[in-house]
Amino acid sequence: MPRTRPIPRLGTRLGCRCAGRGFSTSTRRRAGEVRIVEVGPRDGLQNESTSIPLETKMELLRRLARTGVRNIEAGSFVAPKWVPQMANSAEVLNHLLGRPPAAPAPIAYNFLVPNLKGLQNFLKASDTDDPPITSSEGPNQMRTPPPSPKAGERGETRKQGPITSTEDPNEMPPNTSGKDSRIQPDKSSRSSNSMEVSLFTAATEAFSKANTNCTIAESLERCRPIVALAKSRDIRVRGYVSVAMGCPYEGPDVSPAKVAEITATLLEMGADEVSVADTTGMGTAPKTQELLKALFGAGISAKDLALHFHDTYGQALVNAVVGLEQGIRTFDSSVGGLGGCPYSKGATGNVATEDLLHCLHSLGATTGVDVEKMAEIGRWISKELGRPNDSRAGKAILARLSPT
Numbered sequence: 141m142p143r144t145r146p147i148p149r150l151g152t153r154l155g156c157r158c159a160g161r162g163f164s165t166s167t168r169r170r171a172g173e174v175r176i177v178e179v180g181p182r183d184g185l186q187n188e189s190t191s192i193p194l195e196t197k198m199e200l201l202r203r204l205a206r207t208g209v210r211n212i213e214a215g216s217f218v219a220p221k222w223v224p225q226m227a228n229s230a231e232v233l234n235h236l237l238g239r240p241p242a243a244p245a246p247i248a249y250n251f252l253v254p255n256l257k258g259l260q261n262f263l264k265a266s267d268t269d270d271p272p273i274t275s276s277e278g279p280n281q282m283r284t285p286p287p288s289p290k291a292g293e294r295g296e297t298r299k300q301g302p303i304t305s306t307e308d309p310n311e312m313p314p315n316t317s318g319k320d321s322r323i324q325p326d327k328s329s330r331s332s333n334s335m336e337v338s339l340f341t342a343a344t345e346a347f348s349k350a351n352t353n354c355t356i357a358e359s360l361e362r363c364r365p366i367v368a369l370a371k372s373r374d375i376r377v378r379g380y381v382s383v384a385m386g387c388p389y390e391g392p393d394v395s396p397a398k399v400a401e402i403t404a405t406l407l408e409m410g411a412d413e414v415s416v417a418d419t420t421g422m423g424t425a426p427k428t429q430e431l432l433k434a435l436f437g438a439g440i441s442a443k444d445l446a447l448h449f450h451d452t453y454g455q456a457l458v459n460a461v462v463g464l465e466q467g468i469r470t471f472d473s474s475v476g477g478l479g480g481c482p483y484s485k486g487a488t489g490n491v492a493t494e495d496l497l498h499c500l501h502s503l504g505a506t507t508g509v510d511v512e513k514m515a516e517i518g519r520w521i522s523k524e525l526g527r528p529n530d531s532r533a534g535k536a537i538l539a540r541l542s543p544t
């Protein structure tokens with residue numbers, strides 16, 4: 141009789157040690173530690189049509205910081221005429237440096253830079269001796285001195301926070317259940333926050349042209365000096381490859397081999413990780429699998445990758461689970477499902493952080509993020525922006541918390 145090949149259960153493939161039968165709700169079924177990169181304040185807000193006050197952005201960042209999330213994309217040093225919503229990113233950065241939001245653990249704040257000018261503006265804003273603080277300080281907030289501009293000028297490397305190129309980006313704090321994370325307003329934890337940058341390119345020529353006014357090859361050449369300068373200042377660099385699973389101009393068939401080639405080029409340049417982005421939400425489970433196969437086939441390790449799903453076709457969670465099964469441990473998401481891309485018509489927001497957390501926690505993953513706090517933020521920011529809350533899990537959690 142032919143022997144059937146045993147198919148490992150999800151939990152087994154994710155490395156959990158479950159005896160006997162396991163259920164998806166079992167706390168013994170652990171998917172390990174998963175890093176969430178909250179992109180709501182940048183990817184989420186960049187597409188809003190009405191101007192968002194700086195204080196609303198800062199309040200969003202303060203609230204997010206309290207959830208236990210350790211990576212937040214906070215703004216973008218792009219041309220304001222292209223993305224006006226991000227025009228006050230220097231002020232956001234100044235606030236984060238001058239008055240870091242209280243948080244249970246150090247946070248890596250990330251800013252998008254499309255070109256060398258963007259990085260130079262980022263460095264100028266972070267080197268400001270006296271950030272222009274205009275809002276009132278919260279009870280737990282202490283002023284942390286901004287990094288000295290002298291270090292970089294003398295050619296020394298400026299010490300960044302704990303998440304740097306030399307450290308494992310997937311490393312998580314010991315307490316990752318989220319629920320019991322406590323705000324620690326001590327100076328040491330907050331002064332060890334770090335500032336990172338992200339650069340971006342695309343997997344199709346048409347999108348590259350629309351988003352950054354240059355070819356893919358030109359955009360990669362733009363990336364090279366950005367990585368070099370950032371590395372010389374000991375700043376962690378993340379790369380993005382947009383439209384990896386479908387392009388608004390060239391259609392759904394984007395070559396996985398091309399995505400893998402671009403991703404490898406960014407990593408070879410020195411990027412610390414690359415977030416592979418399904419900008420249009422055209423990705424499906426088989427396409428995610430095929431893409432990861434191409435990426436791994438190109439010699440790229442899962443720990444150097446993040447996945448960034450938009451939820452336009454409602455496939456983001458399924459795709460994330462495929463990624464999880466294949467060893468990916470970093471996922472981007474935005475609270476309340478905020479977002480869209482100004483250069484991808486019809487694309488909806490990123491997968492909602494609340495939905496992703498609910499899914500990951502049900503699989504036994506630890507994220508360190510408090511999903512209930514995140515749900516409250518989703519409700520709050522949606523109301524502030526006058527848009528619907530796009531997180532199904534968020535709405536369900538809120539209904540459970542306050543049944544009427």
Ligand SMILES: CC(C)(COP(=O)([O-])OP(=O)([O-])OC[C@H]1O[C@@H](n2cnc3c(N)ncnc32)[C@H](O)[C@@H]1OP(=O)([O-])[O-])[C@@H](O)C(=O)NCCC(=O)NCCSC(=O)C[C@@](C)(O)CC(=O)[O-]
Pocket residue numbers: 183186216217218219220222223252254255257258259261340351352353380381382383417418419448481482483
């Ligand atoms: C890339 C550029 C700058 C090239 O734009 P360009 O027009 O080719 O550049 P340029 O060098 O000719 O400059 C044009 C003007 O912009 C200024 N400029 C130039 N650079 C900067 C800068 N950094 N900061 C401030 N100003 C800048 C520059 O000084 C000049 O000003 P002017 O002389 O006209 O007054 C432009 O196309 C641009 O900013 N595009 C915006 C791209 C963008 O932000 N897209 C959204 C973010 S990416 C994204 O959302 C995808 C992602 C990451 O989430 C993943 C996914 O889901 O796919």
